[in-house]
Amino acid sequence: MTRRYVLVAIISDHEVTEEQFGSALTDAVRKNFGDIGFGRISPKLIRFDPTKSMAIVACKREMVRELEAGIALISDCGELPVTPLVVQVSGTIKGLKRKRKG
Amino acid sequence: MAGYSTVGLTLPTGLFQDRVVEIRNAFRDNGLDVFLRLDLSSRSREELLRSLRRFRNGYDIIAVKCSSARVAHVACRDRRVDLVFFDHENLNFRFTHALANLLQGALEMNLASIMPGNLGPNIYVSISKQFDIANEHRLKVVLSSGADRSELIRSPIQVAALASTLGLQERTALEGVSSMPLSIVENNARKRNPTHIEDGVQIVPARVK
Numbered sequence: 001m002t003r004r005y006v007l008v009a010i011i012s013d014h015e016v017t018e019e020q021f022g023s024a025l026t027d028a029v030r031k032n033f034g035d036i037g038f039g040r041i042s043p044k045l046i047r048f049d050p051t052k053s054m055a056i057v058a059c060k061r062e063m064v065r066e067l068e069a070g071i072a073l074i075s076d077c078g079e080l081p082v083t084p085l086v087v088q089v090s091g092t093i094k095g096l097k098r099k100r101k102g
Numbered sequence: 103m104a105g106y107s108t109v110g111l112t113l114p115t116g117l118f119q120d121r122v123v124e125i126r127n128a129f130r131d132n133g134l135d136v137f138l139r140l141d142l143s144s145r146s147r148e149e150l151l152r153s154l155r156r157f158r159n160g161y162d163i164i165a166v167k168c169s170s171a172r173v174a175h176v177a178c179r180d181r182r183v184d185l186v187f188f189d190h191e192n193l194n195f196r197f198t199h200a201l202a203n204l205l206q207g208a209l210e211m212n213l214a215s216i217m218p219g220n221l222g223p224n225i226y227v228s229i230s231k232q233f234d235i236a237n238e239h240r241l242k243v244v245l246s247s248g249a250d251r252s253e254l255i256r257s258p259i260q261v262a263a264l265a266s267t268l269g270l271q272e273r274t275a276l277e278g279v280s281s282m283p284l285s286i287v288e289n290n291a292r293k294r295n296p297t298h299i300e301d302g303v304q305i306v307p308a309r310v311k
Contacts, residue, residue: 011252064263065263065266065267065272066263066267068259068260068263068264069260069263069264069266069267071260072213072256072260072261072263072264073217073264075217075253081253082253083252083253083254083255083256084256085105085255085256085257085260086257086259086260086263087105087257089259
């Protein structure tokens with residue numbers, strides 16, 4: 001299964017934990033696309049850096065637009081207001097880092 | 103970080119010019135170009151025409167909120183209107199094929215109106231229908247964040263992704279966050295140039311031999 005990796009910057013006045021973001025992501029995708037959509041998108045939180053407030057989320061390649069839309073619809077993480085911004089999309093985690101540096 | 107290079111600001115009409123310059127400079131200092139837009143929310147046809155006469159030249163973009171059929175017909179037909187957007191709370195009045203046929207400017211959809219908790223799931227049905235009509239009539243579509251606070255800002259790619267998920271053609275969605283708004287601003291800047299008479303007619307300085 002070919003995947004796409006999405007780098008997400010989480011902007012918030014409060015500190016967001018990996019569990020809070022992971023659960024907000026799952027809820028947003030499930031609420032907006034349903035259980036079948038969730039299965040087709042298969043979002044997975046790969047990495048989370050609380051110091052930089054960045055996360056890497058993987059999904060099926062052909063469903064990357066749906067994942068981006070799902071991320072856009074996250075408005076809070078555990079009742080903390082957040083702004084999740086998709087910064088980069090790449091086919092590999094290494095590619096994400098390279099694009100970010102370049 | 104959000105991926106924007108230019109920002110469209112909606113400011114109150116009575117704001118002093120020096121305050122406008124101050125706001126523009128604050129954005130420019132952070133590497134963002136600013137253009138001014140005015141959102142007209144008129145209750146009648148006459149009020150809309152009066153507002154267009156009064157404000158058209160002072161703003162880069164004029165958007166009209168269509169809350170009734172009469173206002174929508176004038177807004178869609180008038181070349182001075184750049185964007186039209188529809189009130190999703192008003193269930194009695196929607197964007198139709200008839201309005202799409204009249205539309206001279208572009209249809210606008212802002213993300214803030216569909217953020218969760220704002221209006222419920224029916225909003226998706228309403229926007230999806232708008233996009234179906236836009237696809238069918240090959241309308242110009244502009245997508246904006248519509249953010250009035252920082253939590254509502256999303257990157258352009260997210261706005262485009264959301265629109266294409268709701269049925270807008272992917273190419274139109276990507277143009278809606280990039281080339282389309284820019285071309286509207288550029289066209290208006292050209293029209294406001296004193297040498298411009300009308301489309302295709304321009305004053306050119308005489309060549310002296």
